[in-house]
Amino acid sequence: MRTWPHFQGVRTGVWYTVIVEIEALTKVYEGKQRVKAVDGIDLSVQAGEIFGLLGPNGAGKTTTISIATTRTLPTSGTVRIAGVDVVRHPAEARRLIGVVPQYNTLDRSLTIYENIYYHCRYFGFSHGQARERSDELLTQFLLAERRKAYPSQLSGGLAQRVQIARAIAHRPTVLFLDEPSAGLDPQSRLAMWTAVQQLRKEGITVVLTTHYMEEADSLSDRVAIVDHGRMLALGSPQKLKETFGAQTVIHLALRQMDQVEALAAGLRGQAGIQNVEVVSDGVRVFSTSSEGLLQELVHAAAPHGLRDIAIAEPSLETVFIQLTGRDLRE
């Protein structure tokens, strides 16, 4: 069992091991269409961990992060950052958090260096401290050559790096990353992952949202799977796979759907098959392994006009399918 580092709350003197504490959080957007974006989320993030919120678009991840970062007011429930209530003391809470929003919000009127420098000044750094910290971060994030560039001259990956550097410049306790790899090419995404893992070594707690299961899987110590504003499961990627999705999901797409129930019933009894679900364009077979099974499945499905087979090895994706009956992209 890993022991978590302790963290002393700013100005409260209390030592914390739980950095982000979310209790019974809800957010309802009133309007023509009443939307319950967050519907009772409880979770706590430990000091020093990388915590992933995984779910499809519209699951309530961004709203949850917006509330935790003081940008959105909750309808009910509380969020505390190292003991500081974000609704009652937003200005205090902002000293403890760093935020990398989904979009590039770099100050277009300032250079890369100045974006970090003035961020430090907003947080009370003196001129000397701000200059030193900015230089240090530019070097650490391999941005030193671009210090005089303006944000509009940067590629998406570079801008994202500047945003991370800026977000941690005031040495926050926890960094929130909202969909950090949205719009990044694969190479920049890998670079971003490395940067995030580096942060953990510096003792910064990281909370990230993503709808890429690979990202949640390879980066996070623990993952919360959210859908429709609710948390469906929580645990390390390994534990989630063991608990919910230690199964290969084989999707059989069929041309003729009239006899599909019979096909599903026939498959259910077979060895190696744990469950069969009928979906809109065929059947979904859950099994312990695809080995040896494929031939039988093809044989059984052929009379129904089998037109495609997709196999998903156990992953957070299959966990999500198991929990919701949908895949993340739906």
Place this chain on the structure above:
Amino acid sequence: MNNVTPDRMLLLKTFLGLMQRDLRVLSREIGPFLLRVGMQPLLFLFVFTFVMPHMAGGSPMATTGVGFGSILLPGLMAVAIMFSGISAVALPLSTEFGITREIDDRVMCPAPVAVVAIEKIVFSSLQSMLAALAVIPMAMFIPATPVYPDLHRWWLLAIVMILSSLLAGAMGLAIGSIVSPKHIGLVFSIIVVPITFLGCVYYPWAYLDKIRWLQVAVLFNPIVYISEGLRSAVTPQVHSMPVWIVLPALVGFLYFLVRFGLRGFLRRVIS
């Protein structure tokens, strides 16, 4: 556990940090800034107080006994103040609220969100005051008959300038927070032009007595009090509205626009 007290020292540092950021951005735009604030009064004075008097029967206010330049000086200062307030707050805000959401990093600074908005007002008021002061030398050198401001009541000038400049910044905040970025271009034709032309800038309020309904209607225009306040401060020879009306009106409009602007700003950044 929630025994957290706001750190006043940090608040001050944050405020100064925001001011320095704006100063840095302005320092890069010093050329455009000067053109923006200088061009209008320069041309106005040139055409109406230099070119027109040289043409037969030119000066439109020639019959009033007071030089048009004297009427124009406080009016142009008022326009400079208001124009600066709107271009220093409303225009940048509309882009920063727009797709780039550039304001985010400042909103996330460790201070109440209102501080970010108030800093905008204060910084723009400094620009407004510079812009207004720049009109004075122009009025001394450009017109055919030079206009010298009367600075005996400098304290009144200072009070009116400070209140007016803050008022202009607050108006910029209100406009920037309410008008969508897409429509910000329309602000000039829909708001700025009417309130300037109907703001007793090119004529003293007292001269409107021939058109009573207009004289009453313009009382809802804050620019009227800026022009009239400056008029009684720098050109006391021109008849102007009494100070005891002007100052409370400026304070009232300032209060209203700050409240209104802050509400719009908060609504824009916190959902």
